[in-house]
Amino acid sequence: MDLNGLPADVAQFVDDALASGKYPSAEDLVAAALQALQQQEEDRGTPRPAAAPEAGSPPASPDDYLQALALALRTGEFGRARQRALEGAARYPDHVELTKAAWVLAPPTVTRAPHPHTANIQANRAWLKAHRHAYAGQWVALRDGHFLAAAPSFDALAAQVDATPDVLMTKLPA
Amino acid sequence: MTLAFPTGEPFARGVTGYDYRPATSHETTPRLVLEVAIEGILAEAVVDTGGVYLVCHPAIAGRLALTPSEALSGVQGILLRGTIVHGRLYRLTLTLLADQGEDVMLQTTAFVPEPEEAEHWGDLPCLLGLYGCLERIRFAVDPRAEQFYFGPAAEDA
Numbered sequence: 001m002d003l004n005g006l007p008a009d010v011a012q013f014v015d016d017a018l019a020s021g022k023y024p025s026a027e028d029l030v031a032a033a034l035q036a037l038q039q040q041e042e043d044r045g046t047p048r049p050a051a052a053p054e055a056g057s058p059p060a061s062p063d064d065y066l067q068a069l070a071l072a073l074r075t076g077e078f079g080r081a082r083q084r085a086l087e088g089a090a091r092y093p094d095h096v097e098l099t100k101a102a103w104v105l106a107p108p109t110v111t112r113a114p115h116p117h118t119a120n121i122q123a124n125r126a127w128l129k130a131h132r133h134a135y136a137g138q139w140v141a142l143r144d145g146h147f148l149a150a151a152p153s154f155d156a157l158a159a160q161v162d163a164t165p166d167v168l169m170t171k172l173p174a
Numbered sequence: 175m176t177l178a179f180p181t182g183e184p185f186a187r188g189v190t191g192y193d194y195r196p197a198t199s200h201e202t203t204p205r206l207v208l209e210v211a212i213e214g215i216l217a218e219a220v221v222d223t224g225g226v227y228l229v230c231h232p233a234i235a236g237r238l239a240l241t242p243s244e245a246l247s248g249v250q251g252i253l254l255r256g257t258i259v260h261g262r263l264y265r266l267t268l269t270l271l272a273d274q275g276e277d278v279m280l281q282t283t284a285f286v287p288e289p290e291e292a293e294h295w296g297d298l299p300c301l302l303g304l305y306g307c308l309e310r311i312r313f314a315v316d317p318r319a320e321q322f323y324f325g326p327a328a329e330d331a
Binding site: 066070073074075078079082097100101103104105107108109110111112113116117119124125129136137139154163165166167170171172173174 | 187190231251292307311327
């Protein structure tokens with residue numbers, strides 16, 4: 001196992017640990033380090049990840065598919081999550097959760113909007129450009145480029161305006 | 175508003191202006207900030223081609239009045255911008271709103287943070303990731319005119 005690119009102090013620790021003979025190989029050292037990290041995470045209350053099937057082997061049950069896709073989401077493997085959901089739903093088409101997962105994670109679909117929008121988004125944009133600094137750090141509510149209200153929090157703003165869908169409520173960077 | 179292939183097939187169906195500014199007060203790198211509709215509700219969103227899914231601001235999520243039964247089961251911990259964020263995955267309708275031309279609707283994978291995430295969220299707007307959100311859209315940017323062109327790469331029935 002190559003352990004290139006480590007910070008100098010960590011590299012020195014690895015060299016010393018291997019030289020001491022406590023760890024037969026770099027693999028054993030890395031495994032021990034990961035076990036210590038896992039224990040540390042568990043001590044902090046982070047749940048242990050569900051057991052993942054061996055790479056390349058398909059999950060063996062609907063629950064395995066759901067666990068595999070949850071693990072994939074947690075580790076940032078979004079393509080694998082979609083793949084597991086679609087495979088699982090194809091293999092177990094009557095399983096409600098897998099079918100829902102496949103629907104949620106499926107590639108986007110694109111359609112023509114049935115009606116043009118009616119909000120004046122150009123006017124909203126113009127207002128935001130003109131007043132961004134004056135309301136920096138605040139939530140503002142706009143309708144068709146007209147200022148409705150501003151507040152330090154979303155909840156405070158929502159209490160002041162009738163939040164119909166055509167009202168843009170956004171927070172301006174401080 | 176015309177962007178077309180040599181065959182005459184239109185590349186884009188709609189075009190909108192954008193704001194070119196940092197997404198949050200803690201950042202200095204400008205981003206493309208668009209006004210979009212999520213389930214019909216207006217919101218500001220950052221084009222985040224390095225990201226995934228449509229990520230809703232927790233406050234916008236509150237306006238959507240979603241029920242957990244519509245979501246993929248359970249709260250998911252998802253790695254977003256290097257941090258595990260807890261929320262649920264839904265299928266939501268995102269509409270790209272055109273100043274000129276036609277709006278385009280997408281059924282996307284949407285990550286909706288749990289309400290508890292709101293206190294850590296700061297001023298990050300909604301995010302339009304590539305995977306799971308913009309991946310079936312053609313888009314192009316004219317930085318001189320600050321225009322964002324968009325259209326379907328293929329239209330679904």
